[in-house]
Amino acid sequence: MSLNCAVVALAVSPEDGATEAVLDAVERAGAVVETHNWVRVTGTASDGQAADVEGYNALTVRVQTEDPQQLRRALQPDPQRQLLPGIDLNVVPHTWFDQSRKKLVVLDVDSTLIRQEVIELLAAHVGREAEVAAVTERAMRGEIDFAASLRERVAVLEGLPASVIDDVAAAVRLSPGAKVLVQTLLREGHAVAAVSGGFSQVLDPLAARLELTRAAANELEIQDGVLTGRVAGRIVDRAVKAEVMGQWAQELGVAPEDVMAVGDGANDIDMARAAGLSVAYRAKPALREVADTQLSLPNLDALRFFLDL
Incomplete structure (x- = not known):
């Protein structure tokens, strides 16, 4: 047929x-x-x-x-x-293309919803951006364990004043087309969420500004106004991303086949496999191998055409 x-x-x-x-x-x-x-x-x-x-x-x-x-x-x-x-x-x-079906679009954050990697922006404040960037690259290629690599990268931030988080949040730039994509999806009655292996202190204000339906990320531990170099609570790794995406779909009444996952690295593989439609956005080879679709051009707005919007 x-x-x-x-x-x-x-x-x-x-x-x-x-x-x-x-x-x-x-x-x-x-x-x-x-x-x-x-x-x-x-x-x-x-x-x-x-x-x-x-x-x-x-x-x-x-x-x-x-x-x-x-x-x-x-x-x-x-x-x-x-x-x-x-x-x-x-x-x-x-x-x-069926506009009667509510969709949930879940975006990775670093190098997907935004142009930068937040951990690298933070590491620049201690002069170790290049070192941290090299670890990030290996993690996103799936060459090393994400959780272990995150702990290693966050450790270099120990002793930084918490005020640097605000500086970094102000420096974050949305990826091309991100705002138009989010506005269009929300206007049409769909849900848009962001899940990140980065940090809630940066994602939460961004999510509020974009009026995202849901958002989740790691939390940088802060004591006495200073970063401890540790992450508080469980780490948002690839398995947790997929788990959270499934929870959101259930809460919002969205069928699993109507969930789209958009990411760029190995940490997005599990949610890509669990989604009804997965998108590798200017992605590393590991994610390209498993994603249903590819977006190589640098403009998230193009995803509207996957929903006939």
Whole structure:
């Protein structure tokens, strides 16, 4: 039995012949093209607050296919490499275009919802940003245990005045398109959440400003106005991220298949596997291997096209 789904092709500047190349790839994979439509989104439209944001192009192809998973494999045979250079080809189930179904979009924070890694911004205050960044990179590639690496990185912050957290929070910049994406989803009645291996002292005010539906992160331990170099409570690692995402979906009455997880590193793998649709956003190889879809261009706003918004 043929099923409806969509192929969403995303590119910053598609070359001449891009439409034909995408449609040919879809048809060679055995799908039947019903309709297709390009939309050009300018940088200003996707992120009016950032002068350095590039626009992008989105081609939505409505198709009929006997096997959506086989179509996905055909259009993304190697998760580390685009089938058509410069174009992400993503297969999205038809249910994601059904506006009567409430969706929950759960975003990782560091290098996803925001441009930076908060732990590195904090480490810069003790002159150890490069050292901490190297550990972060290994953790996000899945080469070392996240919880152990977090303890190691947080330990370098011992003795810093807690006031540096406010300085770091002020320096945080949203990723391109993040604000428009969140506003659009909330306006349409969907839920948006953020779960982070970073820190609640930075995420909570950001979540309040964006009016996120839910937010969770680690807590930096503070005593007498000074960072102790430890994390208070259980660490938000990859397993906890997936657990929290599931709890939120249940609380909000969202079906598991209507949950989207968006992240960039190995710490997002468990929630990617648990989500109805997972997105690797400019991601490390470990997450690309397991995610359903890819967003390589630097603009979160493009995720609207996965929901036909």
